[in-house]
Amino acid sequence: MNQLLKLEDVWKIYHLGKVKVEVLCGVSLEVNKGEFTAVLGPSGSGKSTLLNVMSCLDIPTSGKVSFEGEDVSNMSEDELASIRGKKIGFVFQQFNLLSHLTALQNVILPTLFQGFTEKEGEKKATEFLNSVGLESRINHRPGELSGGERQRVAIARSLINNPDVIVADEPTGNVDSKTGIKIMEVLKDLNKQGKTVIIVTHDKDLVSYAHRVINIKDGKVQ
């Protein structure tokens, strides 16, 4: 089976006091293995929420989400964590690196929850940091790195557990356009190596890297 993700009539509703906010309104879509998918939409369209649901960070209020054929909509927090740790790598707009850890220690982090020791993770992390061109920056803390370097650390971190899917939420949102292109090239290379890549963006220029574009507006797939 080539299908990786399937969303069927997914709703996500938040209750802010007495106000009911419908962020996702009956979204149905599929993502196949090996695809480079871009979710495009304006600010507040629900694209980040959609990405959270697709990447097992969140569960829908209603509807069904299947990951590799398995229904994850009603899974426990720990079961979802297990899927995230083994099969999904995250790249965030804000990088989300731990400021008190070095680049190397940040990249090692996901391996610790898969039962590896820091020593074991160190070898792999060094390889991945080298592969994104940061061999000379491994002992620097995020505060000592540029935006592009930080995002490359985040990419190395997302790859350390050899996930099937790389999920990136506005990966170029906090870097200059030149660095943004480099980041997108790295993601494209990863896709060529067989990883499924899903990015969320409001930048129409980035969709050229994707095989498929999902347009979202007001919580609905267009």
Add this chain to the structure above:
Amino acid sequence: MIKEYFRIAFRNMKVRSLRSWLTILGIVIGIFLITSLMSLSEGLKNSVMAELQMMGGNLIMVMPGDMNDMFTNFIGGMQLENRDIRAIEKVRGVDLVLEMPLEAEIVRYNNESKTSLIYGISYDSGIQLLKEDMGWETVDGRFPYSGRREVMVGNLVPKDIFPGIEVGDEISVKGKKFVVSGVLRSLGNRQDDSTIALDINDFRDITGQREGTPMAVVRIVDGYEVGFVEEGIRYALEETRVRERGEDAPSFSVVSSDAVADMVGNIMGILQAVVIAFASIAIVVGGIGITNTMYTSVRERTKEIGILKAVGAKKKHITSIFLVESGVIGFIGGVGGVVLGILLAKSIEMFFQIHPVFFIEAHVSFSLMFFALGFSFLVGCISGFFPSRSAAKMEPVDALRYE
């Protein structure tokens, strides 16, 4: 993984070092109190019990006044008189009655005069009781003989009172000369080890006390039950005082050596329980400090928790990270408290060795140290339980969104 938790804990504590150290200080104070007070009270108990254990089970102590008000009796100078002693000697089952009158006198040795406690015992019969039933021994020389103007000195006399005094040396008490026949093995407390024993006749002669003793030790005849003899002594003393002196309510304390040991053991046990109770309050306060710090830490690290969850951390991982951190805070506090507690206890011990007001020894046992360290780690873990649980319960999306 447990190794990694510790690594993460130390790393986080380093990041917030001032707060971590202040939190640790809260535990240090509690454990410091427990370690110092427990080691001192344990040392006190051991020395008192050791002294009591030297005594055989066939001895009965007789003192005037109520046992519960021993201090007042002593300060008030209540004494057993000769007729009391004679009455005790007549009781069935009594083998020997040893009087031990005490007095402070000026003692002179090698042109040096010092006020020292002297006590009188019967060299004829008393020495035998002290050796056989109370376990007294000499470390140098021998026990004195009656009629030879000999004295025996406590273990600390050649060290502290008259440094360099040896067996065969001469001392004088109120102008009367005596030869040191022996130095006693330590009796377990500084006061007893600093005294000088004279034959009771010499003692009476020098001090002018014709009769009276603040305490008498009674040895019972083999085969007699201690309780039976105790009752006999009590009855005889009451009879004597009511009949001969017309006292309304004569008051005596007649207790066996075993009963004294039990009583002292109980008092010491209560003392230690009180010490633990008060020190525990300090530890609870320290524990609340840890809880506060950990809650603050969880709040500050909400985003970090979200990141950890996003990269695969399960609830148990998050719980463990915070629990180990709070446990480590408790444990480090414990180590600091134990070290400071031992230092204080040993300093107090040394102070009283230099200034011999009374003898106190700090008894620092491994079990006390393990208890203190284990307890501090446990307090740390318990204090961190709720904060770590609240961290583990966070939704990854909400935590990631937190600014």
